Structure formats: C-alpha cells, structure tokens
Amino acid sequence: MAKTSILASEAQHFGSLAGDWWDPKGASAMLHKLNPVRLGFIREQLDxxxxxxxxxxxxxAGKSALDIGCGAGLLAEPLARMGAKVTAVDAAPELIDAAKAHAGAQGLDIDYRAGEVAAVEAQYDLVTALEVIEHVADPHDFLKVVVSKLADDGLLILSTPNKTPLSKLLTITLAEGTGRIPRGTHDYDQFIPPEQLEEMLAAEGMEPIETRGIAFSPTKGLHLSEDLRLNYLIAARRV
Incomplete structure (x- = not known):
C-alpha cells in the first residue's frame, strides 16, 4: 500500500489539459462524447x-460516491446532481483546481482531493475509476486499493480500452494521430483485455456482474454495445 499508483508523466500530461477540460470542443472533446455513454451504463447498474x-x-440521495481519476469533474458533477455525497480524487493538482472552480460555479458541493486514492480513508457505496487503470504504475496494486474503498454492499464500476488491434487503430493511430485525442495520452502496452481485468477483480474478492462494450459507428457515434473490442465498462460487487 505504500507504493504510489501515480506515474508522474501521466499526471503531468493530464494536468496540462486542465485549461480547456470543460470545453466540449477542446482537447478533452472525446471525453465529453464518451461521458453520456458511461453515465447510461452507470445509471443502469445503479438501478x-x-x-x-x-x-x-x-x-x-443518501449514498456516497468516490470518483477516482476524476479529472476536472466530468463524472463527479453528474453523480453529485444524482444526489450522492461525492469525493473525487486525481493525481494532477491542476485538474483538481479546475474541478473545484467549475463545481463552485455550478453550486455543487464536491470534496475534491489531489493525490493518491490510498490516502482516502472512508468506504463508499459507489466507486468509479473510468479510463484510469491503464494510466497507473501497477494495475494490480491500484485495483487492490480501489477495492478497499468499496463498502461491503457497494458497486464498483471501471472502464478501460481493450487490448486489440481495433482499439490501437482507433484510439492511438487515428484519434491521437489526427489530434482528436492529445498525443501521448495512451500506451497500448498498458491496455487490459476484459478477461484479464475480470481475473484481477476476482483475485480481490470481486464478482463482475456486467461487462459492456463502448463501440463506435458513423451512424450511432459512441454507444453501449456487446462489442468489447474498442473499450468496455465493468460493474462488480463483493462476493
């Protein structure tokens, strides 16, 4: 637990994007497009x-939520609007500063913290870590800490790119290559296949209860799908 999950290079990279994080046409435009899809899955699993x-x-209402790798609050704010008492943590102080400013302007009370998720002491009804595990120093150690923050009857939701030729092509070659995602955002070697993540969860006493893909098509854009090749979400609970 003493080891850090934070990679300084990753924190610096994402911190540099803080200035226009909330601009739907800015450097984080893809996250803005992805967020409604993720929220649809989260609401379905919560219900x-x-x-x-x-x-x-x-x-x-009456429930607590922890958003890990929160960025400037794209997920934390909707969770707060759904009535949760939200704690949100990110490795980049610049993003936390941007998150606090944006939440304040929206009249939202969110407990934003910069640094390690291991420093968070409470347990939560909902724990989310979306597009985070592929950016940490050791995914196994990170997941162990994440699970430790989940209440006994809580719900954990993760998302990450799959490790497939399609995800490499669309996420890195095309999206980063054309500037739709900032260059250097992803490292294909860090991508995790869903069966591997499910095994990692099982090793921490977690039971995956739903795995859905996030696919792309010219007609639908980004959408929930049974096709896991590009990106996927996993909901899990304690065994």
Missing part, C-alpha cells in the same frame, strides 16, 4: 444493484 426507481432524478 439494478440498489433496486432504485429508474425515474428518480436523485437516485443516489
């Missing part, structure tokens, strides 16, 4: 896991 009313506008 199923906690037995919530799918029409409830504040389904997380």
């Amino acid at each position: 199923r896991h906690f037995g919530l009313d799918e029409c409830d506008l504040k389904p997380l």
Whole structure:
C-alpha cells in the first residue's frame, strides 16, 4: 500500500489539459462524447444493484460516491446532481483546481482531493475509476486499493480500452494521430483485455456482474454495445 499508483508523466500530461477540460470542443472533446455513454451504463447498474426507481432524478440521495481519476469533474458533477455525497480524487493538482472552480460555479458541493486514492480513508457505496487503470504504475496494486474503498454492499464500476488491434487503430493511430485525442495520452502496452481485468477483480474478492462494450459507428457515434473490442465498462460487487 505504500507504493504510489501515480506515474508522474501521466499526471503531468493530464494536468496540462486542465485549461480547456470543460470545453466540449477542446482537447478533452472525446471525453465529453464518451461521458453520456458511461453515465447510461452507470445509471443502469445503479438501478439494478440498489433496486432504485429508474425515474428518480436523485437516485443516489443518501449514498456516497468516490470518483477516482476524476479529472476536472466530468463524472463527479453528474453523480453529485444524482444526489450522492461525492469525493473525487486525481493525481494532477491542476485538474483538481479546475474541478473545484467549475463545481463552485455550478453550486455543487464536491470534496475534491489531489493525490493518491490510498490516502482516502472512508468506504463508499459507489466507486468509479473510468479510463484510469491503464494510466497507473501497477494495475494490480491500484485495483487492490480501489477495492478497499468499496463498502461491503457497494458497486464498483471501471472502464478501460481493450487490448486489440481495433482499439490501437482507433484510439492511438487515428484519434491521437489526427489530434482528436492529445498525443501521448495512451500506451497500448498498458491496455487490459476484459478477461484479464475480470481475473484481477476476482483475485480481490470481486464478482463482475456486467461487462459492456463502448463501440463506435458513423451512424450511432459512441454507444453501449456487446462489442468489447474498442473499450468496455465493468460493474462488480463483493462476493
């Protein structure tokens, strides 16, 4: 637990994007397009896991959420609007500063923290780490810490690129190559196939309950799919 999960180069890279993080046409434009898809999956899993009313506008009222690798708050803010008491942590102080400023302007009370998730002491009903595990020093050690922050009856949701020729082509060769994603954002060697991530979760006493792909098509754009080749989300609970 004493080892850091943070790679300084990754924190510096993402910190450099803080200035226009909330610009839907800026350097983080792809995250803005990805976010509604991720939120759809999260809401679906929340309703199923906690037995919530799918029409409830504040389904997380009375529940706590921890968003790991929160950036400047693209996920943390919707979770707060859903009624959760949100703690959000990121390795880049610049992103946390941007997150605090944006949340303040929106009138949202979110506990933003810069640094290690290991320093967070509480446990949470919902823990999310979206597009994070491929950017850490040791995925196994990172996942162990992540799971330790989950309440016994809580829900964990992860997302990450699959390690396939298609993900390399679309995410790195095309998206980074054409500037749609900032160059250097991804390292294909760090990508994790879903079966490997499911094994890692099982080793930490977690049961994957749903795995869905995020696919792309010219007609639908980014959307939830049974096709896991590009990117995928996993929901898991304690065994």
